[in-house]
Amino acid sequence: MIESIKKYYRVDRREISFLKFILxxxxxxxxxxxxxxxxxxxxxxxxxxxxxxxxxxxxDLKQNVMIEYIPYNNSDI
Structure with missing residues (x-):
């Protein structure tokens, strides 16, 4: 079975639900x-x-919402 790809992001916390609903x-x-x-x-x-x-x-969403890719590192999170 092929696994999903995990990517971590820092987003405006007020927009987490919005981003979740869009996806x-x-x-x-x-x-x-x-x-x-x-x-x-x-x-x-x-x-x-x-x-x-x-x-x-x-x-496209970055035009209106702060979305920043972050490399996964437990010490950063």
Whole structure:
């Protein structure tokens, strides 16, 4: 079985729910889970083969929402 791709982001914590609902609207594309709500750290589990679609969605959302990719490192989170 192919596993999803995990990518961590720092987002405006007030926009976590909005971002989650947007990604869920694209059924089966990605799942957002909150790692640290106070710091706005989320992980997006991306379905295999959907990385380009998620990247395009996030690039578009960056026009209105603070979204910053962070390399995963437990000491940073």
């Amino acid at each position: 869920e609207a694209y059924d089966g594309l990605a799942i957002l889970t909150t790692v640290d709500s106070k710091k706005g750290i989320v992980v997006i589990n991306i379905a295999p083969g959907c990385e380009a679609d998620v990247k395009m969605i996030l690039q």
